[in-house]
Amino acid sequence: MSAPSVPAFCMRLLRRQLVLAVRRPVEIGNPLLFFAMVVALFPLGLGPAPDRLADFAPGILWIIALLSNLLTSDAVFRSDFDDGSLEQLLLSPQPLYFSVFAYVCAHWLVTGLLLALVSPVFALMLNLPVAGIAALFFSLLLGTAVLSLVGGIGAALTVGLKRGGMLISLLILPLYMPVLIFGTAAVKAAVDGAPAGPYLAILGAMLSLAIALAPIATAAGLRISVDA
Amino acid sequence: MYFDSLEALLYMDGHGGFVWAAYAITLVVIVALLIAPRRRQKKLLAQLAGELRRERGAPSHSPTAVEGDTHASGS
Amino acid sequence: MWTFFHKLGSPPWLYGISGSILRYLLPLTLLGLVVGAVWGLLYTSPDFRQGNSYRIIYIHVPSAVVALAGYYVMATAGAVSLIWKMKMADIAMKSCAPIGAALTFVALVTGAIWGKPTWGTWWVWDARITSMLILLFLYLGVIALYEAYDNKEAASKACAVLSLVGTVNIPIIYKSVDWWYSLHQPASIKFTGESTIHPSMLYPLLLMIICFYALFTCALLMNMRSEILSRERRTKWVRKLAAGEGN
Numbered sequence: 001m002s003a004p005s006v007p008a009f010c011m012r013l014l015r016r017q018l019v020l021a022v023r024r025p026v027e028i029g030n031p032l033l034f035f036a037m038v039v040a041l042f043p044l045g046l047g048p049a050p051d052r053l054a055d056f057a058p059g060i061l062w063i064i065a066l067l068s069n070l071l072t073s074d075a076v077f078r079s080d081f082d083d084g085s086l087e088q089l090l091l092s093p094q095p096l097y098f099s100v101f102a103y104v105c106a107h108w109l110v111t112g113l114l115l116a117l118v119s120p121v122f123a124l125m126l127n128l129p130v131a132g133i134a135a136l137f138f139s140l141l142l143g144t145a146v147l148s149l150v151g152g153i154g155a156a157l158t159v160g161l162k163r164g165g166m167l168i169s170l171l172i173l174p175l176y177m178p179v180l181i182f183g184t185a186a187v188k189a190a191v192d193g194a195p196a197g198p199y200l201a202i203l204g205a206m207l208s209l210a211i212a213l214a215p216i217a218t219a220a221g222l223r224i225s226v227d228a
Numbered sequence: 229m230y231f232d233s234l235e236a237l238l239y240m241d242g243h244g245g246f247v248w249a250a251y252a253i254t255l256v257v258i259v260a261l262l263i264a265p266r267r268r269q270k271k272l273l274a275q276l277a278g279e280l281r282r283e284r285g286a287p288s289h290s291p292t293a294v295e296g297d298t299h300a301s302g303s
Numbered sequence: 304m305w306t307f308f309h310k311l312g313s314p315p316w317l318y319g320i321s322g323s324i325l326r327y328l329l330p331l332t333l334l335g336l337v338v339g340a341v342w343g344l345l346y347t348s349p350d351f352r353q354g355n356s357y358r359i360i361y362i363h364v365p366s367a368v369v370a371l372a373g374y375y376v377m378a379t380a381g382a383v384s385l386i387w388k389m390k391m392a393d394i395a396m397k398s399c400a401p402i403g404a405a406l407t408f409v410a411l412v413t414g415a416i417w418g419k420p421t422w423g424t425w426w427v428w429d430a431r432i433t434s435m436l437i438l439l440f441l442y443l444g445v446i447a448l449y450e451a452y453d454n455k456e457a458a459s460k461a462c463a464v465l466s467l468v469g470t471v472n473i474p475i476i477y478k479s480v481d482w483w484y485s486l487h488q489p490a491s492i493k494f495t496g497e498s499t500i501h502p503s504m505l506y507p508l509l510l511m512i513i514c515f516y517a518l519f520t521c522a523l524l525m526n527m528r529s530e531i532l533s534r535e536r537r538t539k540w541v542r543k544l545a546a547g548e549g550n
Contacts, residue, residue, distance in 0.1 A: 246420050268529040
């Protein structure tokens, strides 16, 4: 039996990850539920004045998206590390870069993409002007992909550790900051009537850079974690 | 010398507290930076020296006991 | 040339040579720091706008400069240890993190203390301050990751990867924070230009910058020496050394 080609292998990995995720719908729902609950915290903490909430809405929505992405990225490699299939993956002839990319894609599809899809609902709850909603959707779409890629690095470096949960946030939150800056800036620009395009373009540039480099670091991190 | 007296130096036209606090904190950090590795090294060497002394001091007592033990278990 | 690299990989050789370097460099550094501090504190005239509080510049700027440079030293050492599997680079990388974190901390604290009399507030979310804060987080992340691993070899490899990822990110973080600040810049705080610094203030500053670099080197060598001893504790030469020290 010959080894499957790289694209076929990656598609299989991606399908496997998605099937695993769909089998446990609660796990898919958890980040969304988290998103909804934290959105509810802000009016309670800041007061319900609509104009004030609208002012803070881009930042609030982006920070929550960032946190829910962070909380789920810990688990990207965890179960496969525990049952040993990660070791199998490292031994397979396919380049680890692409396999890692498949994992991260699956993570993004079940968190980032869904968050972006439901974000307009929460944006309306926080009184974000309608003009900003399209920018929010597209900035989340691009930005959460960067977050998933960067989060993969942290997940790979901490997957072998017993208490990785808190550590991963310390490692990758500083790396999330540029995405947060440009994501909120895109939404704010759209709300103010300025074009959001340039910010989305910068997010796209970050995404390209992350696609090129992050899987390399993730692959290196996985090798280290499995060897340890 | 810019300042006329010690008091002027300490007071620095009202900014003395800030300036001296900044320098004091820096001094503390620098001293800590330089002392920490030295202390670690001293501790490590002392620990190793202790281990060696125990090993070297031991031959007169415990190794014979260990030898006797292995003999006993062997026979 | 190659023998030099081979020697560089040898712990006893590095331990010995760093000892003899430190014997001269450390007193020189401390002397330089004292001279620079006295020069800056006593023998320069105050800034015409900020008065005497500007004297903090002689520790604030050097610590900030060296803290940033230290990250690149750490990342370079990390890259060397990942690519060529050099044990000493590994030790150097591990030893950089606490020093860099301490210097970043100094830069932040002295900056805050300087900010109070100058801007009337301890903390401003200014581009440079925010970047330094993120740099501190990056350093602390490396330290936390190293401490989390029980297997120290894997720990240093993981830290090397993390510090390299950080290196790619530092310019991006810096640029984006800079840009973010220009977007939100409150009009109430005006920063004085730096080009107006007088030569009489510049020379002690340059001296202090050089001395902080030397200080970083000294602390790095000292940390490396203790780390070498701790990793080589089972070898003959360390035991001999310990026996000599103990008697």
